[in-house]
Amino acid sequence: MKIAILSDIRSNIYALKEVLNDIKSKDIEVVLNLGDMFYGPIEPRATYGLIRKSKFINILGDNDRKILEASLEQLEDNPILKYVYKDLGEDVLYWIQDLPFEKIIGGTYYMIHGTYFDDTQSLLENDKKEKRSDEEIIKLTDNIEAPFIFCGNSITPSFQKLNSGQIVINPGSVGLKKEASYTILTLEDNQYNLEQIKVAYDYKAAAKKAKENGKDNWLDERV
Numbered sequence: 521m522k523i524a525i526l527s528d529i530r531s532n533i534y535a536l537k538e539v540l541n542d543i544k545s546k547d548i549e550v551v552l553n554l555g556d557m558f559y560g561p562i563e564p565r566a567t568y569g570l571i572r573k574s575k576f577i578n579i580l581g582d583n584d585r586k587i588l589e590a591s592l593e594q595l596e597d598n599p600i601l602k603y604v605y606k607d608l609g610e611d612v613l614y615w616i617q618d619l620p621f622e623k624i625i626g627g628t629y630y631m632i633h634g635t636y637f638d639d640t641q642s643l644l645e646n647d648k649k650e651k652r653s654d655e656e657i658i659k660l661t662d663n664i665e666a667p668f669i670f671c672g673n674s675i676t677p678s679f680q681k682l683n684s685g686q687i688v689i690n691p692g693s694v695g696l697k698k699e700a701s702y703t704i705l706t707l708e709d710n711q712y713n714l715e716q717i718k719v720a721y722d723y724k725a726a727a728k729k730a731k732e733n734g735k736d737n738w739l740d741e742r743v
Contacts, residue, residue, distance in 0.1 A: 524551045525691040525703045527633070527672030528581070531560035531604065532695025533567045534729075538721040539700050540574060546704065554672035555581025555619075555633040560695065561600050561733035562726055564607045568615070579631050580619040581672060582639040588616055599734045630666035634673050637662070643671040644678050644690050654682040668705065668712075677701050677716040689714065698723045698739060 524543050529536050543551065553576040558564040571578065587604055595602045605613075621639065623631040635641045643660055645651055652660070657680065661669060669688040677692030692701030704715040723739065730738035 521707045522546065522548045523629075523705045523707075524548045525554065525670050525689060525705060526551060526576070526694050527554035527691050527702075528556040528675055528693035528696055529553075529558075529567060529571075530556055530583070530693070530695040531558050531562040531564040531567050532700075532721075532726050533563040533570060534723075534726040535695045535700035535719070535721045536567060536570055538719045539694055539702055540570070542717065542719045543702075548704065551576045552629070552631055552670060553578045554631055554670055554691070555579050556583045556672060557581065558608060558612075558616075559583035559587060559600070559604055561603060561730040561735040561738055562695070563729065564604045565609065565612065568608065568612050572615075577623065577625070577631070578619055579623050579633060580616070580621055580639070581633040584616050584619065585639065588613060603733050624664070624666055627665075628667055630661070630664050630669045632661065632669070632671050634671070635660035636664070640673070642674040642690070643669070644680055644688060645674055651680075654680070654684070657682060657688060658684060658686075675701075677703060679703075679714055679716075687712065687714075692716070695726075696739065 590601055633639050635643050667686055671690050674690050675693035675696045679689045681687055689703055691703035694700045700719040700721055702717050706713040727739050
């Protein structure tokens with residue numbers, strides 16, 4: 521069985537299209553999406569359409585939640601948030617509202633964007649970008665017992681095998697760098713294999729679209 525794990529698409533449909541093309545060539549059976557799909561100055565509504573068409577299993581990210589919770593004052597003060605909110609439309613906001621904060625599949629796979637206690641945190645590293653201890657990671661999942669834990673937020677791909685035997689995987693970001701990142705988990709004969717994939721996409725087109733929507737250097741800031 522092959523599982524593709526994605527996170528932090530952030531409205532970058534150019535990156536998402538190339539990731540999906542790559543996935544189609546690799547006999548992937550299911551795609552798990554760990555949230556933060558839309559906040560960004562590129563193509564939020566078109567990104568939603570492609571996500572729905574692709575039939576991902578989705579959860580909510582902190583930036584998805586912040587779109588829902590935006591006040592009128594926040595929308596006026598944040599041009600990107602205002603653009604995203606307007607571009608998505610009411611029907612997409614209702615769809616986001618129904619997304620789960622976390623999801624466990626068959627007792628084996630646990631999906632969480634941040635940590636169980638704070639969706640803005642990264643599970644594998646602290647605010648200083650230092651690697652967390654196994655014990656701290658287990659505590660931040662509220663002692664979930666799933667063998668595989670998938671998390672987002674940190675845009676750098678990483679994984680950690682805990683002393684509990686659990687495997688924690690952060691696939692990096694599809695949409696926030698000049699190359700899109702995602703992870704493939706392959707399970708066969710009680711063995712697992714991880715591939716952390718980087719995919720080239722039309723970065724210039726994405727950067728141009730971001731600039732048109734008022735945010736120059738949107739992608740360069742995170743390289």
